[in-house]
Amino acid sequence: MGVIELDGLTKDYGDVLANDDVSFTVETGEIFGYLGPNGAGKTTTIRALLGLLEPTSGTATVLGADVHDENALIDAKQRIGYLPAHLGFNEEVTGAEVLDYHASVKGGGRRDELLEIFTPPVERPIREYSTGNKRMLGIVQAFMHDPELVIMDEPTSGLDPLKQEEFNEFVRKECEGGKTLFFSSHVLSEVRRICDRVGILRDGKLVGLEDIETLMGQGGMRVQLRTTDEARADLAALDGVIDVQTFADGIQFIYTGEYNALLRELATHDVREIKISEPPLEDIFMHYYGADGSVESNQKVQSDV
Protein backbone atom coordinates (compact mmCIF):
# COMPACT_ATOMS: atom_id res chain seq x y z
CA MET A 1 0.00 0.00 0.00
CA GLY A 2 1.36 3.40 -0.96
CA VAL A 3 1.97 6.19 1.53
CA ILE A 4 -0.18 8.44 -0.65
CA GLU A 5 -2.78 7.05 -3.02
CA LEU A 6 -4.98 9.21 -5.23
CA ASP A 7 -7.84 7.60 -7.08
CA GLY A 8 -9.67 9.79 -9.56
CA LEU A 9 -9.33 12.85 -7.35
CA THR A 10 -11.36 15.71 -8.80
CA LYS A 11 -11.94 19.17 -7.42
CA ASP A 12 -14.26 21.46 -9.31
CA TYR A 13 -14.52 25.03 -8.02
CA GLY A 14 -17.27 25.77 -10.53
CA ASP A 15 -15.36 28.14 -12.76
CA VAL A 16 -12.10 26.19 -12.50
CA LEU A 17 -11.50 22.45 -12.62
CA ALA A 18 -8.47 22.48 -10.32
CA ASN A 19 -7.93 18.71 -10.26
CA ASP A 20 -9.36 16.49 -12.96
CA ASP A 21 -9.39 12.74 -12.27
CA VAL A 22 -5.88 12.68 -10.80
CA SER A 23 -4.60 9.20 -9.86
CA PHE A 24 -1.15 8.15 -8.69
CA THR A 25 0.61 6.42 -5.82
CA VAL A 26 3.63 7.52 -3.80
CA GLU A 27 5.59 4.67 -2.26
CA THR A 28 7.41 4.51 1.08
CA GLY A 29 10.85 6.11 1.10
CA GLU A 30 10.30 7.93 -2.16
CA ILE A 31 10.94 11.57 -3.00
CA PHE A 32 8.06 12.47 -5.26
CA GLY A 33 8.07 15.73 -7.16
CA TYR A 34 4.75 17.24 -8.15
CA LEU A 35 5.46 19.54 -11.05
CA GLY A 36 3.47 22.17 -12.76
CA PRO A 37 3.39 25.91 -13.33
CA ASN A 38 1.49 28.24 -11.03
CA GLY A 39 -2.23 27.58 -11.23
CA ALA A 40 -1.89 23.98 -12.47
CA GLY A 41 -3.66 22.62 -9.36
CA LYS A 42 -0.72 21.38 -7.24
CA THR A 43 -1.80 23.13 -4.05
CA THR A 44 -5.38 21.88 -4.52
CA THR A 45 -4.12 18.28 -4.49
CA ILE A 46 -2.05 18.96 -1.37
CA ARG A 47 -5.00 20.61 0.40
CA ALA A 48 -7.21 17.64 -0.49
CA LEU A 49 -4.58 15.22 0.85
CA LEU A 50 -4.55 17.05 4.20
CA GLY A 51 -8.33 17.13 4.40
CA LEU A 52 -8.38 20.92 4.07
CA LEU A 53 -10.93 20.72 1.26
CA GLU A 54 -13.52 18.19 0.21
CA PRO A 55 -12.88 16.61 -3.21
CA THR A 56 -15.77 16.90 -5.69
CA SER A 57 -15.30 13.24 -6.60
CA GLY A 58 -12.71 10.54 -6.28
CA THR A 59 -10.74 9.87 -3.17
CA ALA A 60 -7.27 9.69 -1.68
CA THR A 61 -5.58 8.01 1.24
CA VAL A 62 -2.64 9.34 3.22
CA LEU A 63 -0.78 6.85 5.44
CA GLY A 64 -3.80 4.59 5.04
CA ALA A 65 -6.32 7.24 6.16
CA ASP A 66 -9.13 8.21 3.81
CA VAL A 67 -9.25 11.98 3.34
CA HIS A 68 -13.04 11.87 3.79
CA ASP A 69 -12.64 10.40 7.28
CA GLU A 70 -11.69 13.25 9.64
CA ASN A 71 -10.92 11.02 12.63
CA ALA A 72 -8.68 8.67 10.66
CA LEU A 73 -6.94 11.65 9.09
CA ILE A 74 -6.34 13.26 12.50
CA ASP A 75 -4.50 10.10 13.60
CA ALA A 76 -2.49 10.10 10.37
CA LYS A 77 -1.58 13.78 10.80
CA GLN A 78 0.43 12.84 13.90
CA ARG A 79 2.84 11.27 11.39
CA ILE A 80 2.69 13.97 8.72
CA GLY A 81 4.75 17.13 8.44
CA TYR A 82 3.45 19.98 6.29
CA LEU A 83 5.27 22.94 4.84
CA PRO A 84 2.80 25.23 3.05
CA ALA A 85 3.78 27.59 0.25
CA HIS A 86 2.72 30.63 2.28
CA LEU A 87 3.82 30.76 5.90
CA GLY A 88 1.55 33.17 7.71
CA PHE A 89 3.12 32.95 11.15
CA ASN A 90 1.85 35.54 13.64
CA GLU A 91 4.12 38.54 13.21
CA GLU A 92 4.48 39.58 16.85
CA VAL A 93 5.62 36.26 18.31
CA THR A 94 9.18 34.95 18.24
CA GLY A 95 10.30 31.95 16.21
CA ALA A 96 10.86 30.05 19.45
CA GLU A 97 7.26 30.70 20.53
CA VAL A 98 5.99 29.42 17.17
CA LEU A 99 8.08 26.26 17.56
CA ASP A 100 6.94 25.84 21.19
CA TYR A 101 3.33 25.98 20.01
CA HIS A 102 3.87 23.51 17.19
CA ALA A 103 5.86 21.21 19.49
CA SER A 104 3.06 21.25 22.08
CA VAL A 105 0.58 20.05 19.45
CA LYS A 106 2.60 17.50 17.48
CA GLY A 107 5.96 17.03 19.25
CA GLY A 108 9.40 18.49 18.63
CA GLY A 109 12.07 15.90 19.43
CA ARG A 110 14.35 16.92 16.54
CA ARG A 111 14.03 20.66 16.98
CA ASP A 112 17.58 21.37 18.21
CA GLU A 113 19.16 19.14 15.59
CA LEU A 114 17.20 20.90 12.82
CA LEU A 115 18.05 24.35 14.14
CA GLU A 116 21.72 23.53 13.63
CA ILE A 117 21.12 22.99 9.91
CA PHE A 118 18.44 25.62 9.31
CA THR A 119 19.18 28.73 11.29
CA PRO A 120 16.26 31.13 11.66
CA PRO A 121 16.86 33.68 14.44
CA VAL A 122 14.38 32.01 16.81
CA GLU A 123 14.75 34.58 19.56
CA ARG A 124 13.53 37.40 17.31
CA PRO A 125 9.91 38.23 16.42
CA ILE A 126 8.66 36.94 13.07
CA ARG A 127 8.08 40.48 11.79
CA GLU A 128 11.87 40.88 11.60
CA TYR A 129 12.29 37.69 9.53
CA SER A 130 13.34 37.65 5.90
CA THR A 131 11.45 35.34 3.52
CA GLY A 132 14.31 32.84 3.77
CA ASN A 133 14.22 32.85 7.58
CA LYS A 134 10.46 32.23 7.58
CA ARG A 135 11.01 29.37 5.15
CA MET A 136 13.68 27.85 7.40
CA LEU A 137 11.38 28.12 10.41
CA GLY A 138 8.72 26.39 8.30
CA ILE A 139 11.11 23.57 7.44
CA VAL A 140 12.01 23.09 11.12
CA GLN A 141 8.36 22.85 12.17
CA ALA A 142 7.60 20.42 9.34
CA PHE A 143 10.33 17.96 10.33
CA MET A 144 10.78 18.42 14.08
CA HIS A 145 8.26 15.78 15.15
CA ASP A 146 10.05 13.23 12.95
CA PRO A 147 7.05 12.44 10.73
CA GLU A 148 6.88 9.49 8.34
CA LEU A 149 5.62 11.66 5.50
CA VAL A 150 6.41 15.30 4.78
CA ILE A 151 4.27 17.23 2.31
CA MET A 152 5.91 20.41 1.05
CA ASP A 153 4.50 23.07 -1.23
CA GLU A 154 7.28 24.98 -3.01
CA PRO A 155 9.73 24.24 -0.17
CA THR A 156 12.77 26.18 -1.33
CA SER A 157 11.18 29.42 -2.48
CA GLY A 158 12.96 32.26 -0.72
CA LEU A 159 16.00 30.20 0.31
CA ASP A 160 19.41 31.38 -0.86
CA PRO A 161 21.37 28.92 -3.11
CA LEU A 162 23.57 27.78 -0.21
CA LYS A 163 20.57 26.93 1.97
CA GLN A 164 18.83 25.33 -1.00
CA GLU A 165 21.78 23.01 -1.39
CA GLU A 166 21.75 22.23 2.35
CA PHE A 167 18.05 21.55 2.07
CA ASN A 168 18.58 19.18 -0.87
CA GLU A 169 21.29 17.35 1.05
CA PHE A 170 19.04 17.20 4.13
CA VAL A 171 16.04 15.73 2.29
CA ARG A 172 18.18 13.11 0.60
CA LYS A 173 19.41 11.96 4.02
CA GLU A 174 15.89 12.00 5.40
CA CYS A 175 14.76 9.84 2.54
CA GLU A 176 17.58 7.37 3.14
CA GLY A 177 16.33 7.21 6.72
CA GLY A 178 12.95 5.95 5.46
CA LYS A 179 10.90 9.13 5.18
CA THR A 180 8.59 9.71 2.27
CA LEU A 181 8.69 13.19 0.80
CA PHE A 182 6.08 14.70 -1.44
CA PHE A 183 6.76 18.13 -2.76
CA SER A 184 5.34 20.42 -5.33
CA SER A 185 7.52 22.71 -7.35
CA HIS A 186 7.80 24.73 -10.48
CA VAL A 187 11.57 25.00 -10.06
CA LEU A 188 12.60 22.17 -12.31
CA SER A 189 16.29 22.06 -11.53
CA GLU A 190 15.69 21.18 -7.88
CA VAL A 191 13.27 18.43 -8.86
CA ARG A 192 15.93 16.95 -11.08
CA ARG A 193 18.50 17.07 -8.29
CA ILE A 194 16.49 15.42 -5.55
CA CYS A 195 13.45 13.56 -6.86
CA ASP A 196 13.10 9.87 -7.63
CA ARG A 197 9.86 10.28 -9.54
CA VAL A 198 7.73 13.10 -10.81
CA GLY A 199 4.10 13.68 -11.61
CA ILE A 200 3.42 16.49 -14.04
CA LEU A 201 0.20 18.42 -13.72
CA ARG A 202 -1.28 20.52 -16.49
CA ASP A 203 -4.50 22.44 -16.05
CA GLY A 204 -5.56 20.04 -13.29
CA LYS A 205 -4.78 16.89 -15.27
CA LEU A 206 -1.90 14.54 -14.59
CA VAL A 207 -0.08 14.50 -17.94
CA GLY A 208 3.06 12.67 -16.92
CA LEU A 209 4.17 10.22 -14.25
CA GLU A 210 7.73 9.07 -14.70
CA ASP A 211 10.99 8.15 -12.99
CA ILE A 212 13.27 11.11 -13.30
CA GLU A 213 15.77 9.00 -15.28
CA THR A 214 13.09 7.87 -17.75
CA LEU A 215 11.85 11.40 -18.08
CA MET A 216 15.32 12.64 -18.89
CA GLY A 217 15.88 9.71 -21.30
CA GLN A 218 12.68 10.46 -23.16
CA GLY A 219 13.72 14.02 -23.63
CA GLY A 220 16.29 13.35 -26.33
CA MET A 221 19.46 15.45 -26.54
CA ARG A 222 20.05 19.11 -26.99
CA VAL A 223 22.10 19.88 -30.10
CA GLN A 224 23.75 23.26 -30.55
CA LEU A 225 25.77 23.98 -33.67
CA ARG A 226 27.25 26.74 -35.78
CA THR A 227 26.65 26.16 -39.47
CA THR A 228 25.38 27.67 -42.73
CA ASP A 229 21.91 29.08 -43.43
CA GLU A 230 21.15 26.20 -45.78
CA ALA A 231 22.09 23.61 -43.17
CA ARG A 232 19.90 25.36 -40.58
CA ALA A 233 16.85 24.99 -42.83
CA ASP A 234 17.60 21.33 -43.60
CA LEU A 235 18.20 20.41 -39.96
CA ALA A 236 15.05 22.13 -38.78
CA ALA A 237 13.08 19.99 -41.23
CA LEU A 238 14.65 16.71 -40.01
CA ASP A 239 12.40 14.13 -38.31
CA GLY A 240 12.76 14.18 -34.50
CA VAL A 241 13.88 17.79 -34.37
CA ILE A 242 11.80 19.92 -32.05
CA ASP A 243 12.00 23.18 -30.16
CA VAL A 244 14.16 24.81 -32.81
CA GLN A 245 15.87 28.10 -32.05
CA THR A 246 17.99 29.76 -34.71
CA PHE A 247 20.74 32.35 -34.21
CA ALA A 248 22.81 34.52 -36.53
CA ASP A 249 25.25 31.74 -37.40
CA GLY A 250 23.82 28.77 -35.53
CA ILE A 251 20.90 26.64 -34.51
CA GLN A 252 19.81 24.86 -31.34
CA PHE A 253 17.24 22.10 -31.13
CA ILE A 254 16.17 19.05 -29.17
CA TYR A 255 16.74 15.85 -31.12
CA THR A 256 14.56 12.87 -30.23
CA GLY A 257 15.17 10.80 -33.38
CA GLU A 258 17.70 8.18 -34.38
CA TYR A 259 21.32 9.34 -34.01
CA ASN A 260 22.67 7.91 -37.29
CA ALA A 261 20.12 9.89 -39.26
CA LEU A 262 21.29 13.08 -37.55
CA LEU A 263 24.96 12.28 -38.14
CA ARG A 264 24.34 11.51 -41.83
CA GLU A 265 22.53 14.82 -42.24
CA LEU A 266 25.28 16.71 -40.42
CA ALA A 267 27.95 15.10 -42.65
CA THR A 268 26.40 16.71 -45.72
CA HIS A 269 26.83 20.22 -44.31
CA ASP A 270 29.60 22.52 -43.19
CA VAL A 271 29.53 22.17 -39.39
CA ARG A 272 31.86 24.69 -37.70
CA GLU A 273 31.08 23.85 -34.10
CA ILE A 274 28.83 21.28 -32.41
CA LYS A 275 27.76 20.57 -28.85
CA ILE A 276 25.47 17.69 -27.89
CA SER A 277 24.27 17.63 -24.29
CA GLU A 278 21.53 16.40 -22.02
CA PRO A 279 18.63 18.79 -22.31
CA PRO A 280 17.56 20.86 -19.32
CA LEU A 281 14.44 19.59 -17.61
CA GLU A 282 12.64 22.72 -18.78
CA ASP A 283 12.80 21.49 -22.35
CA ILE A 284 11.47 18.07 -21.36
CA PHE A 285 8.81 19.73 -19.26
CA MET A 286 7.69 21.80 -22.22
CA HIS A 287 6.84 18.67 -24.13
CA TYR A 288 4.02 18.18 -21.67
CA TYR A 289 2.84 21.72 -22.18
CA GLY A 290 1.59 21.93 -25.73
CA ALA A 291 2.53 20.28 -29.01
CA ASP A 292 4.34 23.38 -30.20
CA GLY A 293 6.73 23.08 -27.29
CA SER A 294 5.80 26.46 -25.94
CA VAL A 295 4.37 27.46 -22.65
CA GLU A 296 1.72 30.12 -22.48
CA SER A 297 2.86 33.42 -21.13
CA ASN A 298 0.93 33.05 -17.89
CA GLN A 299 2.39 29.61 -17.30
CA LYS A 300 6.07 30.40 -17.46
CA VAL A 301 8.17 27.88 -15.66
CA GLN A 302 10.99 29.14 -13.52
CA SER A 303 14.41 27.66 -13.33
CA ASP A 304 17.72 28.44 -11.75
CA VAL A 305 19.65 26.13 -14.11
Added chain:
Amino acid sequence: MFETTRYETNRRLRGTLILTVGVSLYVAFIVWYFSLVDASAYEQIAESVPPAMRTAFGIQTIGTIEGWLGGQIYTFVWLVGLGVYFAYSGAGRIASDIENDRMDLLLSFPVSRSQLLLEKFASMLLPLIMLNVVVGGVTYGFVVAIGETIDPMHLVLAHLLSIPYLLVCAAIGITLSVLVNRAAVAERAAIPGIAEAVEQHLGESSGGCGAGCHWADVCSLARRISSWRGGRFLVDSIR
Protein backbone atom coordinates in the same frame (compact mmCIF):
# COMPACT_ATOMS: atom_id res chain seq x y z
CA MET B 1 -5.44 19.59 24.58
CA PHE B 2 -5.89 23.40 24.69
CA GLU B 3 -2.44 24.11 23.24
CA THR B 4 -4.00 26.60 20.82
CA THR B 5 -5.87 28.30 23.66
CA ARG B 6 -2.63 28.61 25.62
CA TYR B 7 -0.74 29.98 22.62
CA GLU B 8 -3.45 32.50 21.68
CA THR B 9 -3.88 33.59 25.31
CA ASN B 10 -0.14 34.14 25.79
CA ARG B 11 0.06 35.98 22.48
CA ARG B 12 -2.57 38.47 23.63
CA LEU B 13 -1.49 38.70 27.27
CA ARG B 14 0.10 42.12 26.86
CA GLY B 15 -3.02 43.52 25.18
CA THR B 16 -5.21 42.01 27.89
CA LEU B 17 -3.10 43.62 30.63
CA ILE B 18 -3.16 47.02 28.90
CA LEU B 19 -6.94 46.84 28.46
CA THR B 20 -7.47 45.82 32.08
CA VAL B 21 -5.24 48.63 33.36
CA GLY B 22 -6.94 51.12 31.03
CA VAL B 23 -10.47 50.22 32.13
CA SER B 24 -9.36 50.16 35.78
CA LEU B 25 -7.93 53.69 35.45
CA TYR B 26 -11.15 54.89 33.84
CA VAL B 27 -13.18 53.35 36.69
CA ALA B 28 -10.84 55.02 39.20
CA PHE B 29 -11.40 58.38 37.49
CA ILE B 30 -15.19 57.95 37.43
CA VAL B 31 -15.33 56.96 41.11
CA TRP B 32 -13.01 59.81 42.07
CA TYR B 33 -15.14 62.24 40.04
CA PHE B 34 -18.25 61.10 41.93
CA SER B 35 -16.56 62.15 45.17
CA LEU B 36 -16.24 65.69 43.77
CA VAL B 37 -19.75 66.23 42.46
CA ASP B 38 -22.82 67.35 44.33
CA ALA B 39 -25.11 64.32 44.17
CA SER B 40 -28.27 66.38 44.72
CA ALA B 41 -27.44 68.52 41.67
CA TYR B 42 -27.26 65.40 39.54
CA GLU B 43 -30.58 64.21 40.91
CA GLN B 44 -32.10 67.51 39.86
CA ILE B 45 -30.66 67.13 36.39
CA ALA B 46 -32.05 63.60 36.25
CA GLU B 47 -35.48 64.92 37.19
CA SER B 48 -35.35 67.50 34.41
CA VAL B 49 -34.62 65.11 31.53
CA PRO B 50 -37.48 63.44 29.62
CA PRO B 51 -38.76 60.20 31.17
CA ALA B 52 -37.76 58.28 28.06
CA MET B 53 -34.12 59.23 28.63
CA ARG B 54 -34.32 58.39 32.30
CA THR B 55 -35.67 54.94 31.40
CA ALA B 56 -33.21 54.35 28.60
CA PHE B 57 -30.11 55.18 30.59
CA GLY B 58 -31.31 54.57 34.10
CA ILE B 59 -30.23 58.02 35.21
CA GLN B 60 -33.05 58.40 37.76
CA THR B 61 -30.62 57.11 40.40
CA ILE B 62 -27.56 58.95 39.12
CA GLY B 63 -27.15 60.72 42.44
CA THR B 64 -26.19 57.47 44.21
CA ILE B 65 -22.88 55.67 43.72
CA GLU B 66 -24.74 52.63 42.36
CA GLY B 67 -26.65 54.70 39.82
CA TRP B 68 -23.51 56.66 38.95
CA LEU B 69 -21.54 53.45 38.25
CA GLY B 70 -24.47 51.89 36.40
CA GLY B 71 -24.71 54.89 34.08
CA GLN B 72 -21.04 55.69 33.64
CA ILE B 73 -19.40 52.27 33.71
CA TYR B 74 -21.80 49.41 33.21
CA THR B 75 -23.92 50.87 30.42
CA PHE B 76 -21.24 52.43 28.28
CA VAL B 77 -18.04 50.56 29.13
CA TRP B 78 -19.43 47.11 29.86
CA LEU B 79 -22.45 46.75 27.61
CA VAL B 80 -21.34 48.85 24.68
CA GLY B 81 -17.55 49.14 24.90
CA LEU B 82 -16.64 45.62 25.97
CA GLY B 83 -19.53 44.10 24.01
CA VAL B 84 -18.16 45.63 20.84
CA TYR B 85 -14.58 44.79 21.86
CA PHE B 86 -15.31 41.07 22.31
CA ALA B 87 -17.37 40.90 19.13
CA TYR B 88 -14.60 42.68 17.21
CA SER B 89 -11.91 40.55 18.79
CA GLY B 90 -13.83 37.34 18.04
CA ALA B 91 -14.43 38.45 14.46
CA GLY B 92 -10.71 38.59 13.78
CA ARG B 93 -9.87 35.15 15.15
CA ILE B 94 -10.64 32.82 12.25
CA ALA B 95 -10.92 35.27 9.34
CA SER B 96 -7.44 36.70 9.94
CA ASP B 97 -5.94 33.19 10.05
CA ILE B 98 -7.52 32.48 6.67
CA GLU B 99 -6.59 35.88 5.25
CA ASN B 100 -2.95 35.54 6.34
CA ASP B 101 -2.56 31.96 5.07
CA ARG B 102 -2.19 30.60 8.60
CA MET B 103 -5.22 28.34 8.60
CA ASP B 104 -3.83 25.62 6.31
CA LEU B 105 -0.92 25.05 8.67
CA LEU B 106 -3.22 25.05 11.73
CA LEU B 107 -5.57 22.56 10.06
CA SER B 108 -2.63 20.29 9.28
CA PHE B 109 -2.32 19.73 13.05
CA PRO B 110 -3.67 16.47 14.41
CA VAL B 111 -6.75 18.19 15.86
CA SER B 112 -10.31 18.42 14.57
CA ARG B 113 -11.72 21.60 13.09
CA SER B 114 -14.29 21.84 15.88
CA GLN B 115 -11.61 21.58 18.55
CA LEU B 116 -9.53 24.26 16.87
CA LEU B 117 -12.56 26.56 16.75
CA LEU B 118 -13.41 25.84 20.38
CA GLU B 119 -9.83 26.53 21.45
CA LYS B 120 -9.77 29.82 19.55
CA PHE B 121 -13.02 30.83 21.25
CA ALA B 122 -11.72 29.73 24.66
CA SER B 123 -8.72 32.03 24.23
CA MET B 124 -11.10 34.95 24.84
CA LEU B 125 -11.90 33.69 28.34
CA LEU B 126 -8.79 35.11 30.00
CA PRO B 127 -9.43 38.76 29.07
CA LEU B 128 -13.08 38.26 29.91
CA ILE B 129 -12.37 36.88 33.37
CA MET B 130 -9.45 39.18 34.07
CA LEU B 131 -11.47 42.30 33.23
CA ASN B 132 -14.34 41.23 35.45
CA VAL B 133 -12.23 40.17 38.42
CA VAL B 134 -9.70 43.02 38.34
CA VAL B 135 -12.07 45.85 37.41
CA GLY B 136 -14.72 44.52 39.83
CA GLY B 137 -12.14 44.52 42.63
CA VAL B 138 -10.81 47.94 41.64
CA THR B 139 -14.35 49.37 41.57
CA TYR B 140 -15.14 48.07 45.05
CA GLY B 141 -11.80 49.25 46.40
CA PHE B 142 -12.20 52.79 45.06
CA VAL B 143 -15.83 53.05 46.18
CA VAL B 144 -14.77 52.16 49.71
CA ALA B 145 -11.77 54.49 49.44
CA ILE B 146 -13.97 57.55 48.79
CA GLY B 147 -16.11 56.66 51.79
CA GLU B 148 -19.13 55.30 49.92
CA THR B 149 -20.69 51.89 50.38
CA ILE B 150 -21.95 49.42 47.81
CA ASP B 151 -23.45 45.96 48.25
CA PRO B 152 -20.62 43.63 47.18
CA MET B 153 -23.16 40.96 46.18
CA HIS B 154 -24.73 43.36 43.68
CA LEU B 155 -21.31 44.14 42.27
CA VAL B 156 -20.40 40.46 41.99
CA LEU B 157 -23.77 39.75 40.36
CA ALA B 158 -23.28 42.51 37.80
CA HIS B 159 -19.90 41.13 36.78
CA LEU B 160 -21.07 37.53 36.88
CA LEU B 161 -23.99 38.33 34.59
CA SER B 162 -21.76 40.18 32.19
CA ILE B 163 -19.85 36.98 31.46
CA PRO B 164 -22.62 35.22 29.46
CA TYR B 165 -23.45 38.55 27.78
CA LEU B 166 -19.84 39.08 26.66
CA LEU B 167 -19.57 35.42 25.61
CA VAL B 168 -22.58 35.97 23.34
CA CYS B 169 -20.85 39.03 21.87
CA ALA B 170 -17.66 37.01 21.31
CA ALA B 171 -19.71 34.19 19.76
CA ILE B 172 -21.39 36.62 17.35
CA GLY B 173 -17.93 37.85 16.37
CA ILE B 174 -16.47 34.39 15.88
CA THR B 175 -19.52 33.30 13.86
CA LEU B 176 -18.95 36.24 11.53
CA SER B 177 -15.29 35.30 11.46
CA VAL B 178 -16.17 31.86 10.11
CA LEU B 179 -18.70 33.18 7.59
CA VAL B 180 -16.49 35.92 6.16
CA ASN B 181 -13.02 35.32 4.73
CA ARG B 182 -11.69 38.82 5.26
CA ALA B 183 -10.92 39.86 8.82
CA ALA B 184 -11.64 43.56 8.24
CA VAL B 185 -15.12 42.78 6.88
CA ALA B 186 -15.91 40.44 9.80
CA GLU B 187 -14.66 43.00 12.31
CA ARG B 188 -16.66 45.84 10.79
CA ALA B 189 -19.77 43.68 10.61
CA ALA B 190 -19.42 42.63 14.25
CA ILE B 191 -20.01 46.13 15.63
CA PRO B 192 -23.54 46.74 14.27
CA GLY B 193 -23.99 42.97 14.45
CA ILE B 194 -24.01 43.19 18.24
CA ALA B 195 -26.81 45.75 18.27
CA GLU B 196 -28.88 44.07 15.59
CA ALA B 197 -28.42 40.51 16.79
CA VAL B 198 -29.23 41.42 20.38
CA GLU B 199 -32.31 43.37 19.34
CA GLN B 200 -33.60 40.81 16.87
CA HIS B 201 -32.86 37.58 18.65
CA LEU B 202 -32.54 38.21 22.32
CA GLY B 203 -34.69 41.08 23.27
CA GLU B 204 -37.65 43.21 22.74
CA SER B 205 -37.53 46.95 22.49
CA SER B 206 -38.50 48.76 25.62
CA GLY B 207 -39.66 51.65 23.47
CA GLY B 208 -38.13 53.90 26.08
CA CYS B 209 -36.71 56.16 23.44
CA GLY B 210 -39.42 56.88 20.92
CA ALA B 211 -39.21 57.63 17.24
CA GLY B 212 -38.90 61.30 17.89
CA CYS B 213 -35.89 60.86 20.07
CA HIS B 214 -32.88 61.66 17.87
CA TRP B 215 -29.83 60.25 19.56
CA ALA B 216 -26.40 59.68 18.20
CA ASP B 217 -25.76 56.16 16.92
CA VAL B 218 -23.84 55.14 19.98
CA CYS B 219 -26.73 56.13 22.21
CA SER B 220 -29.04 54.12 20.02
CA LEU B 221 -26.71 51.17 20.37
CA ALA B 222 -26.72 51.53 24.14
CA ARG B 223 -30.50 51.71 24.20
CA ARG B 224 -30.82 48.62 22.04
CA ILE B 225 -28.47 46.61 24.16
CA SER B 226 -29.92 47.80 27.43
CA SER B 227 -33.38 46.96 26.07
CA TRP B 228 -32.33 43.33 26.14
CA ARG B 229 -33.71 41.93 29.36
CA GLY B 230 -30.41 40.41 30.33
CA GLY B 231 -28.64 43.67 29.63
CA ARG B 232 -31.20 45.66 31.57
CA PHE B 233 -30.89 43.28 34.48
CA LEU B 234 -27.14 43.60 34.26
CA VAL B 235 -27.32 47.37 34.50
CA ASP B 236 -30.09 47.34 37.08
CA SER B 237 -28.33 44.84 39.28
CA ILE B 238 -25.67 47.39 40.14
CA ARG B 239 -28.25 49.89 41.35
